[in-house]
Amino acid sequence: MTKHKSPFLWCLFAIGPPNLRAKTAHSRNPVKNEDPMKTLRSLTTAVLFGLIGLGAVTQPAQAELTIRFTDGEIEPMPFAAPDFIAETGGAEEYARNIARVVASDLAGTGLFREIGSEAYISGISSFDAPVAFNDWQAINAQALITGAVQASGDQILVKFRLFDVYSGQPLGDGLQFAGTPGSWRRMAHKVADAVYGRITGEGPYFDSRVVYVAESGPKNQRQKRLAVMDYDGANVSYLTDSSSIVLAPRFSPSGDRILFTSYSSGFPQIYLMDVASLNVRSLGEQPGTMTFAPRFSPDGNTVVFSLERGGNSDIYALDIGSGALSQLTNAPSIETAPSYSPDGSQIVFESDRSGTQQIYVMSAGGGEARRISAGKGRYGTPVWSPRGDMIAFTKQNEGRFHIGVMLTDGGEERLLSASFLDEGPTWAPNGRVIMFMRESAGASGQSTLMSVDISGRNLRAIPTEGAASDPAWSPLLP
Amino acid sequence: MTLFPKALLIVAAFGLAACNNPDRYGNGAGAGAGQNGAGGIDVNGLGDPSDPRSIAYFNQSIGDRVLFAVDQSTISPEGRGILAGQAQWLQTNADYAIIIEGHADEQGTREYNLALGARRAAAVQDFLISQGVAPTRMRTISYGKERPLEVCSDEACYSKNRRAVTVLSAGLGA
Known part of the structure; x- marks a missing residue:
């Protein structure tokens, strides 16, 4: 590191x-x-x-x-x-x-x-x-x-x-x-x-890192720790030990900090890690609540995340500097997995307000949201492309999981993968390649990292030291 | 902004002396992400299952868990029966604090399952409150799909993993 x-x-x-x-x-x-x-x-x-x-x-x-x-x-x-x-x-x-x-x-x-x-x-x-x-x-x-x-x-x-x-x-x-x-x-x-x-004619992406969750142990006692590697799986280093469950790390827009969810207090809460020092601090913590699914705003100053209170999850934004918290959704349904547009003006997220998980877009300040997912099945984990032109997602339909992309208005949906469990897309810095996790079925099921072009070509496994999940791509390194 | 004092605060609210980490699944190896130096597994003797005041009796004879339909957090009639029994037992054995764990099966995305597990735990908490259990004795935690009980990838296992478990911990005011 x-x-x-x-x-x-x-x-x-x-x-x-x-x-x-x-x-x-x-x-x-x-x-x-x-x-x-x-x-x-x-x-x-x-x-x-x-x-x-x-x-x-x-x-x-x-x-x-x-x-x-x-x-x-x-x-x-x-x-x-x-x-x-x-x-x-x-x-x-x-x-x-x-x-x-x-x-x-x-x-x-x-x-x-x-x-x-x-x-x-x-x-x-x-x-x-x-x-x-x-x-x-x-x-x-x-x-x-x-x-x-x-x-x-x-x-x-x-x-x-x-x-x-x-x-x-x-x-x-x-x-x-x-x-x-x-x-x-x-x-x-x-x-x-x-x-x-x-x-x-495309932008560069090879000189980049990926933060992910390194996994070991059986399915019902999975040990998880944060790890970071070059985009191709080389140069792995570990950022935490596996004493607590850690989930879904995300790089800051400049790659200097990592947001993640950890059970280190006993309850799921979001944390901010400084990559250079590995110092960790908790964010927006409020007793009696669970916080999860954090992501940075494009300027790196705000964290958007889900906060659960009394069983209901809504989306909030936290100003990292001032600690000011603002509530962006207010519904009895599950609102989670928020992701900013690259210009910071909009947020794409998932909600089951219609009865099943679907993808919605709202203004970065909250307010009315419009549903963009329109196909069969359920849609979650939307992530806005760094180029701004597309949204990657996880889709579940007829017992299969897919990674897909669609335009920001929901048009031109294209599925890029299919398996027992594909989940959690992350964009390469050039917006042309997507990495995600694939978990195999059964008692011995394990997670691996996969990548695929947005054309659907070149589906391949990323070599990791052990099982791995929840990848998040860094920006292009300076 | 460190978490540790808050964790103590929660413990204080519970009146728990023995434990500040409800995560039964942590390996107790110490600092996770640089926090929670005092973490670890709470150890309670389960006691004699034939003793109606024991944790073992609660777990086995009253039933420590209720199961849910896919995507649902509504408590079934059977589940209501179990929870009514739990509430009664908790009224009688007033010196236990409770963690209600919400879990989901693996058929769902990670974030959604965390939120769904929280819904299930809250549904149980609400029911217990309606039965007269003091809210101050309870706290919920969602594990989403992180801690399945059964590991096969079939409905036979999924149905057991979609659960909310009432976990008793050290005596209140002990």
């Missing part, structure tokens, strides 16, 4: 001449902090790294090296990611491992297919040497990722370039990241995020 919360001293800047940038690289900013660093360093960069490829390129890179998420059928794009070049002693292991993580990130999306090194005709011997595109074309690699690593003391530098093999052109500028050796996986994720963004 410490590695990840200590300032990650990475920086990145363009490598190579700007006139080689492809359209896709212009159209979006793959990494948030790119511009300031680029401005600061661009002069140095040009001098240090000089030109790559041909000097006389006038055309932008070919448009063919693209994958669109919305395409009906996607043939995974074949790519090659040879070991990065170790440019200093001590960098060999990073050079190899970083290329493996980059390849794993990309192949893991289902949008890319790696061509293994056994097929290579020629290798990459130097980061700045001309690429023998014919050799990569011959093995049908469409995209080629080359990179280099330098290690010195407590810093490593990672450089990479992305090439469109068929046009023989770089796709976007080369980039360089600097960071501590302990953050090498993050740098690999940053490389993969840049490649993914340039080819798909």
Whole structure:
């Protein structure tokens, strides 16, 4: 954990001449902090790294090296990611491992297919040497990722370039990241995020964390503790012990705090954890009530949650700074699982006021709510997409559970999964991938974390050390 | 803003001296999320089931639980009979405090089941109050689907897991 919360001293800047940038690289900013660093360093960069490829390129890179998420059928794009070049002693292991993580990130999306090194005709011997595109074309690699690593003391530098093999052109500028050796996986994720963004046009998400509940023990005596991992299951650390039941952790919008529900007082109450210090404090606690299902507002200053009194659950908002509590719903039915829209103006939640669980939207200040779920069955755990365009939910129908997405008016419902028990979707920072928990049936039933694209493609299990539930994705790391 | 003083307050309200954590399911290993250093399992002797004043007698002969239909928190006629017996026993044995646990089966989302368990516990509490049990002796807790009694994934188990359990704890004013 410490590695990840200590300032990650990475920086990145363009490598190579700007006139080689492809359209896709212009159209979006793959990494948030790119511009300031680029401005600061661009002069140095040009001098240090000089030109790559041909000097006389006038055309932008070919448009063919693209994958669109919305395409009906996607043939995974074949790519090659040879070991990065170790440019200093001590960098060999990073050079190899970083290329493996980059390849794993990309192949893991289902949008890319790696061509293994056994097929290579020629290798990459130097980061700045001309690429023998014919050799990569011959093995049908469409995209080629080359990179280099330098290690010195407590810093490593990672450089990479992305090439469109068929046009023989770089796709976007080369980039360089600097960071501590302990953050090498993050740098690999940053490389993969840049490649993914340039080819798909989508926002990055590989450099992110997931907080979840690690489970052990039999079904009737389940031990639960909070854990956090990289989005791909690596780098697990545990945030609590398992002396009390803990449920449904949620990251703050900046990733520095975690809300969760714990039985540590004996009664379910919501708590706020500081990720750096692991200090925990209770929130909005009122004797004789149960508080649960907390989530942050987009500005991180307010917590919206359910408060139960006398058997009835309603939705409340708590100002973290002042402690001011406001009641947002007032109904004898169950109102729970609130989630803000990314602009903070609305809240989506579930209620059984109609007789079964359904999804409603109301103003962030409370007041009248409109039902948006309209299909068969019951709907719960709504979560607003970080892009604002969709709502993910859990649906129960005819004895099966599904994870699905719908537009914010309830239209275009799409089910992405089906099983005995699928529950609790959480959005990747780019709003294109959803993680959720799947529990198997029976006495030996166990929970695993799954992810799926909002297209319904690429359903896969996330490897965890043991059983796991209640995932919540962090924002993209800085 | 720490929870510990409040937990003490609740204990004081109950007049309980022995226990400040009603969670029978915690493993008693100590600090959970950095709170509740004094947590742990309340230990009460169950006593001789043939002794009508014993907890064992309450659990077995009176019946410590009522069951619910899917999604429901309405107490069945059978459940009302059991709770009337509980109320009578509690009137006679006035030095017990009570935790009413509400539970749900696994067919539902986590948050909904927490809310549903709370509804069930409150329904039992309301019934006991209507039968003359002092509200100050009781507190409710919902476990949602976190602590099933039976672990199969069939109605045979689900029907036993949709329950509210009246748990007696250390003597009032003991």
